[in-house]
Amino acid sequence: MNVTLRPVTAGDLEGFDTGFAGPGGPGPYQWFGHTPTQRLHRLHQERGLLGGDENMMSVIADDTLAGRVEWFRRAWGRVETSACWEIAIGLFAAHRGQGIGTEAQRQLVDYLFTHTRAERIQVCTDADNIAEQRAVQKAGFELEGRIRRAQWRGGAWHDQLLYSTVRTP
Template sequence: MIDRRYGRAVAEPPRVTLRARTDDDLDVLFGIAADLDTWEERNPQAPAPLTRERFDARRAADPGGDAVEFVVDADGRAVGAVSLFGFDLYARHAEVGISLAPEARGRGIGTAALVQVVEFGFTRRNLRRIHLQAIASNVGGLRAYEKAGFVVEGRLREHAWVRGGYEDVVLMGVLRSDR
């Protein structure tokens, strides 16, 4: 592809799709779940090493509840996961969460996956609002969320303990009427 601004070739953006998880995806998903560098950004629990056995046992024991989980696939390869969870069927809203392998970050993959899962939530699950929480230092994530249509709705000051210090948690949301 040619960048019109500069007249030089640039890499094609990856083709991003959402799909059901298969056994072939488990190594990638384990790698993301075990990544201590981003643990606090994804989990309310204290960081600790995660063994493959514990990961597999947790997956087997967790029925998923009402969560809708997708594998994020970029150019035919699993690179992460995105889910809708915490459904409020009366108020018609849910929370979204996304996690990507390090090599998939900063390439537009997260934004594309979020756009797709939001569309799924609004058109297939009849949601009217989707929200998320992110730590303030996750600048790349915040940028991806904004590109996907989320707006900042609030901030929980010093709400999360992350890598040795307290961080704000940014609350963001998107309404079906915003699209």
């Protein structure tokens, strides 16, 4: 399967609005309840969802919109000296379990190390999300540890696992 990343289009946003609506859309580890999407549309109009502290690209698999990857600025101290990127992925149900997520996250890491000065890229995933754990490990991330009761979702607190990869010289 040919997987590529590209800037989000207005049509992609409509696909995300539809494809990720309701608990079945994003899957059990990404459903946080209904949320407004106007902000995402506004950021797309303002800057194409690129070039800020919150960014997004579309995941294309064999010329079909399969989902999206996102990256957010995080810091382990002062932002000026300790910033890194945290990445996330959302794939439509029909595109899960085919290696698309692994390849998309691998491409996003390459993109960020090529086009930003980041030294570190990290991923947090639910401790029960075995598929994402495998995907990020295959994409070159290493487990750093467990963040206990860090995410409120579905009426309960959930542990998260922190993975990272660092720039190689």
